[in-house]
Amino acid sequence: AQSVTQPDIHITVSEGASLELRCNYSYxxxxxxxxxxxxxxxxxxxxxKYFSGDTLVQGIKGFEAEFKRSQSSFxxxxxxxxxxxxxxxxxxxxxxxxxxxIFGTGTRLKVLA
Amino acid sequence: xxxxxxxxxxxxxxxxxxxxxxxxxxxxxxxLFWYRQTMMRGLELLIYFNNNxxxxxxxxxxxxxxxxxxxxxxSTLKIQPSEPRDSAVYFCASHLAPAGYTFGSGTRLTVV
Numbered sequence: 001a002q003s004v005t006q007p008d009i010h011i012t013v014s015e016g017a018s019l020e021l022r023c024n025y026s027y028x029x030x031x032x033x034x035x036x037x038x039x040x041x042x043x044x045x046x047x048x049k050y051f052s053g054d055t056l057v058q059g060i061k062g063f064e065a066e067f068k069r070s071q072s073s074f075x076x077x078x079x080x081x082x083x084x085x086x087x088x089x090x091x092x093x094x095x096x097x098x099x100x101x102i103f104g105t106g107t108r109l110k111v112l113a
Numbered sequence: 114x115x116x117x118x119x120x121x122x123x124x125x126x127x128x129x130x131x132x133x134x135x136x137x138x139x140x141x142x143x144x145l146f147w148y149r150q151t152m153m154r155g156l157e158l159l160i161y162f163n164n165n166x167x168x169x170x171x172x173x174x175x176x177x178x179x180x181x182x183x184x185x186x187x188s189t190l191k192i193q194p195s196e197p198r199d200s201a202v203y204f205c206a207s208h209l210a211p212a213g214y215t216f217g218s219g220t221r222l223t224v225v
Contacts, residue, residue: 043219044216
């Protein structure tokens with residue numbers, strides 16, 4: 001069965017530090033991969049997506065993610081975190097040919113001033 | 114585009130009452146999803162529609178929950194009768210493959 005794992009429930013970083021949020025998936029082929037961000041009281045906003053091609057994808061707000069097939073991973077990165085990045089981040093996997101995505105349990109990011 | 118519009122933003126109701134949540138998807142999107150989010154269970158897919166037809170309702174927790182999509186621009190999620198354990202944030206999302214879901218701002222439901 002397909003699954004998505006976000007191993008870190010909480011992460012705390014200092015403002016200006018680099019960030020990496022982990023996402024691992026289980027799927028027999030290359031899925032569609034997504035990262036979403038949810039600010040308090042808001043819906044989920046799409047940060048970036050991967051379908052095929054270049055394994056390093058750029059998203060909004062200065063985020064990027066790298067697809068590594070050998071590790072079944074799609075980690076999210078940002079070189080310098082801003083206080084406004086404090087939010088919850090969700091990784092999601094979509095199976096090509098279906099409309100259904102599977103969401104991870106989320107990683108809550110706290111940013112220290 | 115106004116995005117996915119959900120109403121109401123907040124709903125407080127008494128146990129046993131009927132609750133109806135509403136969603137207007139983005140025009141041209143052909144799939145619509147209802148999710149429930151709680152601290153304990155995270156994001157749960159309740160049901161999704163493709164071209165107004167329910168495709169998978171296996172996530173609907175009980176017969177008390179029902180969803181309809183009478184046309185491409187409107188969907189409802191109804192809970193009758195409501196129970197305190199239904200308290201959650203309910204999200205609607207619409208989708209035009211393969212772009213990714215667009216979520217609404219959610220309805221925070223509190224059943225007392």
